[in-house]
Structures are given as C-alpha cells and as structure tokens.
Amino acid sequence: MSADLDARTPPSRYGAQRVHRDAIAVALGSVINAVLGVAFWAFAARFVVPAELGVMTAVLSVITAVGSVIAAGVGDAYTAVLPAVGRARPAVFRRGLRLSALLSVVAGVTSGLIVVASLTEVRADYAVAALIAVGIVAWSAYGLQGSTLIAIGRANWAPPSNIAHGVVKIVVLPALCATIAWQSVPVAVVIASVGMVVVLRPAIKRLIDTSDGLPTTGTISEDQAMVEFRRVVTRTTALSGLNLGVLALTPFLVTLFAGPGEGARFALVFSIVATLDFIGASMAVSLAVHASGEPGSAAAMAKKLLARSGVVTVLGSIGAAAVVPVALYALNPAYDMGSTLEVVVILCAGSMIRLPYLVWAALRQSERRLRAPLVLSGATAILLFAMMPVCCAALGAVGAAWAILAHQAVLTAGAGIVFARNYFGDHGRGRGAVPRSSSRKKGN
Known part of the structure; x- marks a missing residue:
C-alpha cells in the first residue's frame, strides 16, 4: 500500500536532490543572458557615441538598481517563505505582488524626479x-518573476525566459537607434521586460493557485504565514537595497562624478562582469530556497554550490579579461584597452571575493535571520558611497572599480568574522560544528 502511495506522490521540488539541478538551470540562464547581453552592449558600444551612451547607461542603472532592490526584496522573501507555507502560498504570493507594485510606482516616480534634477545631461x-x-x-x-520561478521549483524556466528577454532587446535596440534615437538602450530593456511579464505572469499565477507539484504542508503554519512574510520582506528589501541596489547604482555614480565618457566605459564593463555576480547570486537564491525547504541538508548544499560557483566565476573572469578589452576597442577606439583591462580585472576580483558572502547570506536568509547581513551591508554601503566621489574624480572608471573591490572585500571579511564567532562559540559550548544560526532565533 505504501509503495503504491509513494508511486502516486510526485517528487518534491525542494531539497538536496533538486538544489544542484536548479542551480545548474539558473547558471545556464545566466550564461545565456551574458552571451546575449554582450551582443546587446556590443551594438550599443559600436553605434552610440560614448557621451550619449554614458547618459543612457546612467538612466538604465537607476532603473535596474531601484527595480532590482524591489524585485530582490520581495523575491528573496518569496524564496525564504513560499517553500515553507503550504496552502498559504497563493495568499503570500498575492501579498508580495501588491507590495512590489506599490513600491515600484512610488520609487519610480521619486527616482525619475531625482535624476532629472541631479544629472546635468537630462536636467x-x-x-x-x-x-x-x-x-x-x-x-x-520582471525580476520578481525570476525569483518566483525559483521559489516554486521552476528554475528550469529561467534559460528560455532569459533567451526571449535577450533576443527582444537585441532586435528592438537597432530599430530604436534607427528611428526615435532617444534613450534607445533603456527603452529596449523596458520593452523586453514588459513583454516577458505579460507572457509569464498568468502561467506563474496558475501554478501557485493549483499548487502544481508543490507541497501543501510546510514548516510555517497557515496562521503564521503572512506574519512571517511581512517580517522577512522588510529585512530582505532593506538588505537588497544596501547590497544589490548600491552596486547597481554605481554606473550612475561614475557618470555623475567622472563624466559620461568614463561612465560609458565603466557601465559596459560592469554590465558584462556583473553577470558573474548574477551567477553566484542566483545559485545563492537556489540555496536559500532548498535550504528553507530542507534545512538539515543546508551545510552540504552550501559547500557544493560554493565550489561550483567558484569554478564558473574564475573561468568567466579569465574569459572576460581576455576578450572584453579587445572587443570594446575594436568596436570603438575611444575605449582604450589598458584602462578597460584594469576595470575588468578589478571588478572580476571583486566578484570572486564576494562569493563566500553570498553563500553565507543565503543560509541566513533560508533561516529567516537577517540582522547580521543587514548590519554588514549597511556599513559597507556607507564605505562605498564615501569612496566613490574621491576614487572617480582621481581615476575615473578604474577608481570606481577599486572602490567596489574594497566594498566586496570588507563585506566578505565581515561575514567570515561573524561565521567564525558563531562557529567557534558554539563549538566551545559543546554543540559540535553547528553554527549558532541553526538555532533560528527570531529577529537575527
């Protein structure tokens, strides 16, 4: 009888057996996104003069920075809560959609007014x-959809979604450059994002409403599901703002402090190298989802994902250093190879240094204990904002890259100190090799 029941029960979409499959799917989607992104930025570098491109990338960086903060804030709360709430999943999902829409409208209007008041070229x-x-x-x-797919065990949808988004951008950009020739780069990205939301959101809603392949029971009771989501989303939104939002805003800051030419150089390199960050971050999101659904396997999952994301990041960094400076110079001689290579190498080093922090933060997220990541991210965000004006004025795009490297190094060092203190403190109390974070105290 039990064998028949097991045969009728679909395999779980959460846990150690699926985390690596999902991580590979997410990584594949990131690689596809990188390849298509290179083609998109290559066209922009070839046909848009650096001064104009610098302004466009500054505008786009504000869009992606603020939009990513909202998407990651709600999306990270989804990945921490949706796998664990069972039948309350549809209610939590809809609450997140309403919150995301409200935040994005308010932040969008505010950000637009701030940019046209502060950036000379679009005043x-x-x-x-x-x-x-x-x-x-x-x-x-669009960003929230990606996190939602991972949170409901549909990470395998990421590669085709990224292909469609990337192809639409590449097709639309030349048409915009040849016709309206106004803010062509951000407009192309916005059109592609709207298209993917229109296509995918109905299917995602249907999957969640029907609990297709998803567990109907969880570690969080239905009565507590909304309370836990509200508690977590406040912290994840603040954390994404201090971490992801700060980094995504750097192309705008370079244009503001070093001028459109240096802003264009930095934005082109940053957009390519940031894909390496996105691979590590996406794997970390997968870790948060599956560690939330199966906490007993969290440590083993983390070790394997750290090793695999490290290999991908190192190989990607070598490829970027070999190709990007030569390619940008060939597309437009205004981007000299020496300075571009410096920016590539420094930013790639930052991506590698950041990986341990991403894994550690994902584990804390899966336990819904985010106080330490919030404190670290807040302190390092202040450091980055303090360094950017001085570094950009002195060294332009290269200086901005050094500021980011320092930010990443301090962030990871801080995470290492917190982890070591918890690990050895617990070990000294005779609790074995279990970090203090496993106690799941509320509010941490």
Missing part, C-alpha cells in the same frame, strides 16, 4: 523621468 527632461518611472515598474516585475 528638467520629464520624458526621461517618465521613462525611469515606467522602467522601474517593468524591471521590478
């Missing part, structure tokens, strides 16, 4: 302000 251009507002709504909705 008082309220069409740009409107583009930023719409772009933030679109980008946050």
Whole structure:
C-alpha cells in the first residue's frame, strides 16, 4: 500500500536532490543572458557615441538598481517563505505582488524626479523621468518573476525566459537607434521586460493557485504565514537595497562624478562582469530556497554550490579579461584597452571575493535571520558611497572599480568574522560544528 502511495506522490521540488539541478538551470540562464547581453552592449558600444551612451547607461542603472532592490526584496522573501507555507502560498504570493507594485510606482516616480534634477545631461527632461518611472515598474516585475520561478521549483524556466528577454532587446535596440534615437538602450530593456511579464505572469499565477507539484504542508503554519512574510520582506528589501541596489547604482555614480565618457566605459564593463555576480547570486537564491525547504541538508548544499560557483566565476573572469578589452576597442577606439583591462580585472576580483558572502547570506536568509547581513551591508554601503566621489574624480572608471573591490572585500571579511564567532562559540559550548544560526532565533 505504501509503495503504491509513494508511486502516486510526485517528487518534491525542494531539497538536496533538486538544489544542484536548479542551480545548474539558473547558471545556464545566466550564461545565456551574458552571451546575449554582450551582443546587446556590443551594438550599443559600436553605434552610440560614448557621451550619449554614458547618459543612457546612467538612466538604465537607476532603473535596474531601484527595480532590482524591489524585485530582490520581495523575491528573496518569496524564496525564504513560499517553500515553507503550504496552502498559504497563493495568499503570500498575492501579498508580495501588491507590495512590489506599490513600491515600484512610488520609487519610480521619486527616482525619475531625482535624476532629472541631479544629472546635468537630462536636467528638467520629464520624458526621461517618465521613462525611469515606467522602467522601474517593468524591471521590478520582471525580476520578481525570476525569483518566483525559483521559489516554486521552476528554475528550469529561467534559460528560455532569459533567451526571449535577450533576443527582444537585441532586435528592438537597432530599430530604436534607427528611428526615435532617444534613450534607445533603456527603452529596449523596458520593452523586453514588459513583454516577458505579460507572457509569464498568468502561467506563474496558475501554478501557485493549483499548487502544481508543490507541497501543501510546510514548516510555517497557515496562521503564521503572512506574519512571517511581512517580517522577512522588510529585512530582505532593506538588505537588497544596501547590497544589490548600491552596486547597481554605481554606473550612475561614475557618470555623475567622472563624466559620461568614463561612465560609458565603466557601465559596459560592469554590465558584462556583473553577470558573474548574477551567477553566484542566483545559485545563492537556489540555496536559500532548498535550504528553507530542507534545512538539515543546508551545510552540504552550501559547500557544493560554493565550489561550483567558484569554478564558473574564475573561468568567466579569465574569459572576460581576455576578450572584453579587445572587443570594446575594436568596436570603438575611444575605449582604450589598458584602462578597460584594469576595470575588468578589478571588478572580476571583486566578484570572486564576494562569493563566500553570498553563500553565507543565503543560509541566513533560508533561516529567516537577517540582522547580521543587514548590519554588514549597511556599513559597507556607507564605505562605498564615501569612496566613490574621491576614487572617480582621481581615476575615473578604474577608481570606481577599486572602490567596489574594497566594498566586496570588507563585506566578505565581515561575514567570515561573524561565521567564525558563531562557529567557534558554539563549538566551545559543546554543540559540535553547528553554527549558532541553526538555532533560528527570531529577529537575527
């Protein structure tokens, strides 16, 4: 009888057996996104002069920074809570959608007005302000879909989604450059993002409403599901703002402090190298999902994912250093190879240094204990903002890369200190090799 029941029960979409499959799917989607992104930015570098491209990338960086903060804030709460709430999943999902929409509208209007008041090249251009507002709504909705797919065990949807998004951007960009020739880069990204939201959101809602292949019981009771989501989403949104949002905003800061030319160089390199960060971060999201659903296997999952993401990041860094400087110079001689290579190498080093922090933060997220990551991210965000004006004024794009490397190094060192203190403190109390974070105290 039990054998027949097991045969009728679909395999769980959470746990150690699926984390590596999902991580591979996410990594594959990231690689596809990187390849298509290189083609997109290559066209932009070839046909848009650096001064104009610098302004466009500054506008786009505000859209992606603010939109990513909202998407990651709600999305990380999804990955920590949706696997563990059972039948309360649809209610939690809809609460997240409403929160994301409200935040993106308010933040979009505010960000647009701030940009046209602070950036000389688009001062008082309220069409740009409107583009930023719409772009933030679109980008946050698109980004949230990615986290939602991982949270419901559909990470295998990521590669085709990324292919479609990347192809639409590449097709639309030349058409925009040949016709309206106004903010072509951010407009292309916004159009592609809106298209993917329109196509995928109905299917995602259907999967969640029907609990297709998802467990109907969880470690969080239905009565506590919404309370836990509200508690977690406050912390994940703050954490994404201090971490992801700060980094995504750096192309805008380089344009602001070093001028559009250096801003274009930095944005082109940053957009390519950031894919390496995204691979590690996406694998970490997968870890948070499956560690939340199966906490007993969290440590083993973390070790394997750290090793695999490390290999991918190292290989990607070598490839970026070999190809990007030569390619950008060939596309436009204004991007000299020496300075571009410096930016590539420094940013790649930062990506490698950041990996241990991402894994540690994912484990804390799966336990819904985010106080330590919040404190570290807040302190290092202050450090980065303090360094950017001085470094950009002195060394341009290269200086900005050094500021980011320092930010990443301090962030990972801080995570290492917290982990060591918890690990050895627990060991000294005779609790074995179990970090203090496993106690799951509320609020930490």
